Amino acid sequence: MVRHRNLRRYLVGFDTSTLPQIFTDCLVIGGGVAGLRVALEVAEAGPDVRVTLATKTELLESNSYYAQGGIAAVTDPVEDSPEKHRADTLATACGLADEAIVEMVVGEGPDRIRDLIDWGTPFDRDGDALSLTREGGHSARRILHASGDSTGREISQTMAAQARVQSRIVLRERTYTIDLLTGDTGEVLGALLWTAATGLTVCWARFTVLASGGAGRLYRESTNPETATGDGMAIAYRAGAELEDLEFVQFHPTTLYIAGASRALISETVRGEGGRLLDRNGTRFMPEYHADAELAPRDVVSRAIVRQMAKTDSTNVYLDLRHLKAEHLYARFPFIRTICRDFDIDIARDLIPVRPAAHYTIGGVRVDGDGRTSLPRLYACGEVSCTRLHGANRLGSNSLLEGLVFGYRAGRRIVEQLAVGNGTSRPPRLQFTVAHSDRTVLDVDDVQNSLRAIMWRNVGIERDARHLAETEEIIEFWQSYVLDKEFADPRGWQLQNMLTLARLVARSANQRQESRGTHFRTDFPERDDAHWQHHIVRSVASASA
Numbered sequence: 001m002v003r004h005r006n007l008r009r010y011l012v013g014f015d016t017s018t019l020p021q022i023f024t025d026c027l028v029i030g031g032g033v034a035g036l037r038v039a040l041e042v043a044e045a046g047p048d049v050r051v052t053l054a055t056k057t058e059l060l061e062s063n064s065y066y067a068q069g070g071i072a073a074v075t076d077p078v079e080d081s082p083e084k085h086r087a088d089t090l091a092t093a094c095g096l097a098d099e100a101i102v103e104m105v106v107g108e109g110p111d112r113i114r115d116l117i118d119w120g121t122p123f124d125r126d127g128d129a130l131s132l133t134r135e136g137g138h139s140a141r142r143i144l145h146a147s148g149d150s151t152g153r154e155i156s157q158t159m160a161a162q163a164r165v166q167s168r169i170v171l172r173e174r175t176y177t178i179d180l181l182t183g184d185t186g187e188v189l190g191a192l193l194w195t196a197a198t199g200l201t202v203c204w205a206r207f208t209v210l211a212s213g214g215a216g217r218l219y220r221e222s223t224n225p226e227t228a229t230g231d232g233m234a235i236a237y238r239a240g241a242e243l244e245d246l247e248f249v250q251f252h253p254t255t256l257y258i259a260g261a262s263r264a265l266i267s268e269t270v271r272g273e274g275g276r277l278l279d280r281n282g283t284r285f286m287p288e289y290h291a292d293a294e295l296a297p298r299d300v301v302s303r304a305i306v307r308q309m310a311k312t313d314s315t316n317v318y319l320d321l322r323h324l325k326a327e328h329l330y331a332r333f334p335f336i337r338t339i340c341r342d343f344d345i346d347i348a349r350d351l352i353p354v355r356p357a358a359h360y361t362i363g364g365v366r367v368d369g370d371g372r373t374s375l376p377r378l379y380a381c382g383e384v385s386c387t388r389l390h391g392a393n394r395l396g397s398n399s400l401l402e403g404l405v406f407g408y409r410a411g412r413r414i415v416e417q418l419a420v421g422n423g424t425s426r427p428p429r430l431q432f433t434v435a436h437s438d439r440t441v442l443d444v445d446d447v448q449n450s451l452r453a454i455m456w457r458n459v460g461i462e463r464d465a466r467h468l469a470e471t472e473e474i475i476e477f478w479q480s481y482v483l484d485k486e487f488a489d490p491r492g493w494q495l496q497n498m499l500t501l502a503r504l505v506a507r508s509a510n511q512r513q514e515s516r517g518t519h520f521r522t523d524f525p526e527r528d529d530a531h532w533q534h535h536i537v538r539s540v541a542s543a544s545a
């Protein structure tokens, strides 16, 4: 357990009796695939049900929207099978996945794809059949994609359109969730919301679902959009929920590396279609590191790139597609082609400079197979949660699937609970005051940039005890000047959340004295099943001030 000296129960002071109030059956925090899937399911509960869905910025600004490569599911019963998908997921997870969860997600995947098709998702096709591709770690072609490499955009737009016409769902965009509201016994009663136009609002909810996505922006090099600051995990932590496996952060091997530009993902499917990795001398290096070469698991490829960059004293390596047919590349990767073209790179004729970046948060709020957290009336699904599907490493294209399957299951469970009248307690009056602090005010952007830089250097692809311990110390120092303040807008709250979560990630990484999946310790390079088979679970109900 990590004790934060300055961590208080709520980030801001409030008195619910003086604030505007909203009442809803189900509050969904987040509008990516997971949040939209829950909302659409709960909306089926009956004509009187009310679902409120809040998003930090616009509805379509999420990791889901930017997903490129596709979504994994067994839709070809001849060449593929649920057993193969299950075995691939387990092999990538390095011994930490929950086999029953893997079986459930793989088994229910095709039904969730069917929902998407019924709602109108335009998956790419070869004639009448769904077009399937392969990615690293998958033993069969089972990745569905849409508009080539814009799968997330197509799925998000389709689901958002469904939500917009569903009158039982009230969409509240640009509505920041500051904290969950909890009652005397720790049950979640809703959340404290904020908009620039109206300030604080209390949302009382019979059930609350965290679907607020991951924390890729904790790192300087990241494929994630600015929204992915891990708010939901920090919010859940302050409320006393259990978090799990935070040390497992997946780094994507190939993001476009142009100094000064933001990091755009170059999807794994590019390597799946035959792309090769070359170092600055033009040498193809992946066969030296793994038998599957460019199609080795992501952690292996990321580490190999970092080592090859060090060996050749270079800031990046290159993706080489020049041996593949130009027409095929342009048709298959229109989005990547456009991004590269902006920098005068023709993906069929030029080498593409790439390097790894933080991509996916494997750990998160601990949930069961129906998305239930350790707190009554609180559910979580999607990247904010830890379902134990991915174990210590995520198989590519399994996360959109996870969000859909758990979103559906949490939604079904909430529908059942609503039907039997659960979650209808009368809201109490809640009050909280933040003591004034005279300590120096630090610049929010400066601290955020420094935090992201140190996370990248010390809690990144390769880690060791000394640097992890130093990182914790430094973050604790920043915390003492940032967590004592009361901020009035999301920039400050996000920084408070990032500092809270980053310290937990550094501490978790230091505690796990072995290497497994995405977590690589140079001082403990071997996997240690005898001591580290089990997950580390943290609960901080004691964080209450």
Ligand SMILES: Cc1cc2nc3c(=O)[nH]c(=O)nc-3n(C[C@H](O)[C@H](O)[C@H](O)COP(=O)(O)OP(=O)(O)OC[C@H]3O[C@@H](n4cnc5c(N)ncnc54)[C@H](O)[C@@H]3O)c2cc1C
Pocket: 029, 030, 031, 032, 033, 034, 035, 054, 055, 056, 057, 059, 061, 062, 063, 064, 065, 066, 067, 068, 069, 070, 071, 072, 151, 152, 175, 176, 177, 178, 211, 212, 213, 214, 223, 224, 225, 227, 228, 231, 232, 265, 359, 360, 381, 382, 383, 384, 396, 397, 398, 399, 400, 401, 403
């Ligand atoms: C570039 C990129 C490519 C990817 N490609 C693939 C792929 O091909 N296949 C695959 O399976 N996975 C892929 N992934 C991963 C996958 O996209 C995500 O894991 C998944 O979409 C997460 O969905 P989600 O619904 O949990 O969260 P998100 O889609 O990230 O949605 C989070 C939502 O929470 C809201 N939110 C956050 N904090 C707050 C707050 N404080 N208050 C209110 N709202 C809040 C946000 O506004 C947003 O609406 C990719 C990720 C990236 C970044």
